[in-house]
Amino acid sequence: MARWGMVIDLDRCTGCQACVVACQVENNVPPAGSRDAARGRAISWLRLVPLDGGREGHGTRPALRLVPLPCQHCDLPPCTRVCPVFATQKDEEGFVAQVYPRCIGCRYCTTACPYTVREFNWRRPEWPAPMERSLSPDVSVRPRGVVEKCTFCHHRLQLARDQARVEGRQLREQDYVPACVQTCPADAMAFGDLDDPRTTVARLARSPRAFRLLEDLGTEPKVIYLSKGEWGA
């Protein structure tokens, strides 16, 4: 069984946010207006978080870091343990999944998640006509009152499996990547099976630059970051 994970190379990332919009388009996230945004109610499964390390000085590296933050799909996810109705669970391939019809909107999970990547639907989603015409049939539209989050574009895995089955072959490494990884212009994101040592993600995850966010919490995230490098290294 594959253990799907992502590697984000902060040395390549330029903070362009193509991943953020690709995610929203792929996953039928409704457009928010200025009012929702001001109240913190705009939904984004993936966002760039600025980490400001402090003062800047001549001849030093900029202290600002822009970190793309999707759901970390933890191996030991704190969110699933607090859900009273089993609406969020880690499945056998390691995806932390959300079952919308089961969710009662209590938001325990949004509080429990140390990465703050879970989003609550405060409003019924709306697409002013004719914007609903761009919706993808691969991803269900979420109703008001439920929590949603990054799925690692799990529907793409299902489609890729179907395609491989039709063609009578095994799934290949590049058959399945999430929308964010596919669009990244700097090629800063990689995706694949962390347990297969031949994959790009597994190779990158062994890099001395690799680290994970809030590692000391013991959540065992499956999103691995690579720190910036030194000149010539």
Added chain:
Amino acid sequence: MLSRRRFLGFTAGAAAGAALGGVAGAGLRTLFASAESPIVPPRGPERVVLSVCDLCPGGCGVRVRVIGDRAVRLEGNPLHPVSGGRLCPRGQAALQALYHPDRAEGPLRRRGPRGDLSSFERATWDEALGEIGARLAEIRAGGRPEAVVLVTGGGGAGLGPRVARRFLSAYGSPNDVALHRGDDAAAIALLLAQGVRAAPALDLQSADYVLSLGSALLEAWSAPVHATRAYGEFRRGRTGRRGKLVHVEPRLSITAASADEWIAVRPGTEGVFALGVAAAIVGEGLHAKPFVAERVAGLEEDRDAAGRTRPGLRSVLARRYRLEQVEAETGVPGDVILRVAREFASAGASLAIGPRKGPLLPGRLFDHLAAGVLNALVGAVDAPGGVLVADDPPLPPWPALPGGVSAAGRARPKLDGAGPDQPLLASDPERLAEAIRAGTPYRAEALLLVDADPAFASAAPETFAAAVQKVPLVVSFTAIPDDTALLADWILPASHFLERADLHTTPAGVPYPLVSLARPALLRPVRDARPTAEVFLELARRIAPDLAAALPWKDLDALLRWEMEGLHAARRGAVMGTAFDEAFVRMMEGAGWWAPGYRTPAELWTRAHESGGWWDPFYDHGDWRRVLRTASGKVELRGDLLDLAPAAPERDGALALLLFEPLPIAGGTGAELPFLQAILDPGHEAHWETWAEIHPETAARLGVSDRDWIRVESPRSSIVARARLTARVVPDAVAVPVGLGKRGGGRWASGIGANPLRLLAPARDPLCGLPDFGATRVRVARARPPDGSA
């Protein structure tokens, strides 16, 4: 059947209902209704169509997933050399532009006062083209074709603007004015140094050391996806060879945040810093001596064609840019300048990049010339990792322009004075606006705006707004009515790029000639919109036979076939392909062979449409006769121009206004789309409003706290913005993003934020005459919140 979720909801609702009696009944019904999943997107037959994104001049090749008659997803076309299968956030948001609820329904005719969308009423295309065509025919028959003015914007490099410009020339007017200027200053610097008229193309992915002089290399660059892909390679694409990026700017931009070093110079001193580095390199003798001796003129004193002595750059550097002087002017310690100089001269392939900030903000020529000096000193001219010059794709010439009234009109002076008055400028839109307002040297009788919104996105928005109202016939070709369209007489809805066939040529910054092809992804447009190119072909037929003969194609497809047949006849290049195909073509062409993989024009047509287009990936480095066309045949260093460093600002207590263009709203477009409004700046988590970055020390002096509303006031105008206190900008400056503050632009853009271009002083770059976007000084004070804000 009652679901678990609805059951839980129902019990909660029943309890509340019991408590409130019958009063809350209606509210509870809506609560229950909302629990159902509202929309189920339909499935249907699927296909993939290749197109070209035109939300910026980059022209990325895209693959569109179409279900039935719906376009549901855009991805980069992996075979396309600009996108390489990737897209930027603008490209990803393109479907919001296609299905935008505020796109014009069809042609709109103004019946009421200018400036208000409710003044417009629907008309048919036949009425619109009949009326506009008749008026244009009348002006031409009256012998005044020069009175028709075309203003093109900085959008895509597709056929729309190309056909519009050819139409204008054939009609008989010299007044072809482009707003586009992001690459202008860099192109003028290249013209002065190398004698070539082109925007420079940077070979970033082969560079080892990049000195960015305030450039927006990783933001709104000419072709952002191309540049960002190259940056990824520059950093991590070459085993054991990681490039270093040093960024010099008074503000820590998104590009600076990716750099290994941010050097915060005083506002307006990027070029002085670069010349300080150059002085150190020359002073220590670190420059590439064989290259400079063979290919560079002007380092030492020499004589010009008239026999006058010209000072060499060496003496200018030694006199004007000594280390302690540069240290005092830029505020950068001398040891940092020296270290950068030594690194730059010894790093292998080094590259200096001038301060192009976005499609609207070209940077000053002085700074671009200074960057050019550094490149010349280390031999980064037409070398791997240096500045390259793209060849134009070998497209066939179009039919000759008519004579008679048309030729006479074209010979009249241009209203904007570009050419004779401003020899380095091809267009001068602000001067055009003044000339239209004044009605001199002659009156403008019709104004055609193609993808252009000068009443919002120009160096003088208010002047343009006033000028537009002076013209009896104003026609705006735009999709979502913008600020200038609201002042027009006619709004002719332009089709979205997914609704039409198109052909794009090489975008600025890409070093090889390419021709990208687009097929319409939708068989019927979402609104009653037409491709701008076809509208001009139709107008040509309606106005006069000689005009129709100059544009003889019945529709876009006929024009596309003409272009591709000419391309086939050029006998070079290949259809776009995989990395292997690319390497093969390079190898063959390098050895003098042409192996295109197509034999007939029909085969080229089919295969180019299957792959995304045609290109010629072979770059012949060191073809000096092509890339050095100066009188001396060498790179010319202009010590005479570089002696005149811009004056230091007065100590008047005012702040320097630093403008920048966030990629999502660059070029004055993008604010229309809610996905882009939500991601304006990740460094400040800014969205849906105009913010102003101020250093905490400056803010303390002014009594401004973080997130206060402030008024930013210049001698010309004032805007209200949200203060963001940050050490990511130097003291005594205020940094404001360009791209918000529209009157038009639909529900998500109108009334959001403020337009800092209105603040600009009418200053000109003294070396070339472009507007000086860095010369404005402003005062800042706390203010009341703008209307309608929280």
